[in-house]
Amino acid sequence: MQQNLKTLGLAALLALGTASPTLAGTAEQIAAATAEGAVSIYTATDIAQGQALIDAFKAKYPGITINYNDVGTNGAYNRVISEAAAGQVGGDIIWTSAMDLTVKLAADGYLATYASTEKPSLPAWADYKNMVYATSVEPIGILYNKNALKADQVPKTRADLIAFVANPAMAGKVASFDPEKSGVGFMIDVNDLQQTTTFWDLAKAFRAGGGKTYSASGAMKETVMSGENVLAFNIIGSYALAWAKDNDSLGVAFGTDYTAALSRVAAIIKGAPHPEAAKLFLDFMLSKEGQTALASVGLPSLRTDVDSGYNLTTIGAVVGGNLKPIALDDTLLEYMEPAKRVKFLKMWADSK
């Protein structure tokens, strides 16, 4: 019954959204946001990638300054909870790839509810209770060194990958995230565990084969580029595609039978000092214009109507048709339980 009511409410909202599509950026809203004059973003996205979005927003709304705080996933989380406790909220928007941490913030009451005017154009899995919104679809894939591997040697399926890392010839030459050190790496692993039946087979083969683990995708890229590792899996594909474009020795591959995708998620922080500007910015991020800006720097759009870079349809085709984005729902909270987390890490540590 409650579920029904919810759906009804959602339908009503949707109807409202579609009924007045000009709501986004009405003159009043823009005036209110411009009066606030600024929007503060706590993010883990490198400025090199955020700049296009910032520039596009500034071009459209010249009266609003953007304070871009690249503080990492943990830094962003730390700021939100510390500032809320101090009653000194300084951030308006949190924008990070740590989907689980952000959903936890929502569940713990740190985020504001706002039904974005762009919601009708987004996939159903792309928001959490009108608080957390996906802003990209970034497939998880494989980065390999073209000088060391030919394209046909690169694993195409999960089964291929397991066989590849188990191959003694590849011992000590395969890289992946360290789930102990990387929150995003942990999330990718746990999603695989929830979505596939072969996670522990892969983990065991990888660990037994002397696989090397890293805390950041950039560090992995550096080792694959230099040939120290021949291949890294669970790499964030949007980065990998951009790297491969710039560098002849790097190649990218995706699992044709199963490719997960994570999203950079955005939300408005409760008590935000510039609430109207925050709404305007969130709507802009999800709009065709904002998504076009993000896609132009390699963050594939989750809309289907974006022409620059990749959009949801084209990136799905790139990975071979079996793209399974990580949905924004309560499943993400499961492994935020310390006990479950420790148990998983213990199994990981023991899976040699």
Next chain:
Amino acid sequence: MSAQETHSGAASGGRIAISSGRRSSPPRPMPRPGEALAFRRTVIGLLALAVLAPIGLILYQSFLDGPFFIAKSRPGFSAYLYVLTDPMFYEALTNTVIMAVGMVAIAVPLGAALAFLLTRTDVKFRGLLEVVVLVPMFISAIVLAFGYTVSIGPSGFVSMLARSVFGFVPWNLYTLGGIVLVTGLSHVPHVYLYVSAAMRNLPSDLEEAARSTGAPLWRVGLDVTAPMVLPALVFVAVLNLMIGFEMFGVPLVLGDPSGITVLTTYIYKLTTLFGVPTYQLMAVVVVLLVLLTLPLVWFQRRLLRNSRRYAALGGKGGRTTAMRLGTRGQVIALSAIGLWLFFSVALPIGGIVLRAFVDAWGQGVNPFAHLTLKHFANLLEVPRLYHGILNTVIIAVVGGAVAVGIYLLVGLAGHRSKDHASTLLDYIVLLPRAMPNLVTGLAFFWLFLFVPFLVPFRPTLVSLFTAYLIMGLAYGLRLLQGTLIQVSPELEEAARTTGATVTRAWRDVVIPIIRPGLVGAWALIMIVFLRDYATGVYLMSAGTEVIGSLIVSLLQSGAMDIIAALAFVSILLTGAGLGLALRLGAKLHD
């Protein structure tokens, strides 16, 4: 800093003791001045507040079961229980001890040998070498580690060269041994500074006597010179042990691929292990680190007292003649120094420079076919990055000057005062050294968030500067104390007898005399602020980025191209700072 510490302790103390024989009466301590007492107490009180607030906060946090600012956190020992029963903690502790002891075992003998060569022998190019050997000290640890991965990492350019010769790479940088070697060799200058200050004033008669009996040079060094500076050697070993406990940058970068953790990187890991940051566990590790360090501080203070007595035996007056190395000796000495410099300066800096100008490297890649300037174009295009460079310069140049002013006030507050307050001062000053800079920054982030009158300063460079001030306190105050102690007491006494107040004596007599010392200290503090990377990680916000912390934040997403470019800029700035320091007559030695 190092040199000042020993020098002021050993040499000046000795000088006074010796010269007392020539003068009719021994120098008395200054009469206790009433009016300066208020000043001394205020300054020491304020300093205690600035140092103890972050440490107190961390201590309090360690006895809670959640973040201190969350209402449902309860007091208890659960965090201690977790850490003390966590096998990973003991693994990290063992690695830390191995790393620190190993670092000392490499740095102390080499640093002492270097000091011996440069102060006791007629080794060639001494003037140049005295500056160049200090360079490793001024390179940011994170830049250093990153440079090594590009030069001698598994696919580094030197490694590739070695592979083409031997068919395989005969070393592995990503091991505990690799970390020990890198940190050991890069801390040689720290040892050299202290020990050379102690050696410089030794009379030569004993060494000459030994030489005349036909003892080879290394024997003289080992059996005659070394025992005379033994207290300085032990002192510097203890100091480096303390430094070793809180090294972060090198193990962070080099320990990552093979999963080697030390206590500081264990703290870092605790931020992600549970999904949400577990500040109470981080706090516990910091408290344990401080507890580990306190006995060392105590031991160091005792040593310092003894070393004064020791050095007085040597004293001045004796003439110093350089021992002759001979041609073969020169060749051996210069090649050894050259080899060490190649490893600790040329390799890492070469790595950074190469990486900053290419977009591909490694096996089967000719880096010269991939030369590019686009990483630097990035720095100019992205406001956040050039703000970072600008802020770093502001913090270093302006912040450095203000910091020297404040250290001077603190130095004066403890100057020629032998009461409990100055003992307190010694401990206060050394406490922040035991706390990893990353955590110092986090504690100040909270202070600027939760202490009402500080709130407006949080998004400004003031918050960053305050944390830097405390971070550089131990080093800066030693510099200033070393300078202050060189003003002989009779000058101040003369001013006082003509009726000047203490403050006036300081303002009109002491400060003008030490002005060149202040300028030198400013330049050195500037370099300390330039090379730091951990303090700003939590503190910086939009508009207050600094290079070092940008590098750490970029490491998370791994934009190596930009990291290399920033590291290159950092090296250029440090070089400029060093050049300026020398130009301004900073006495890098004593």
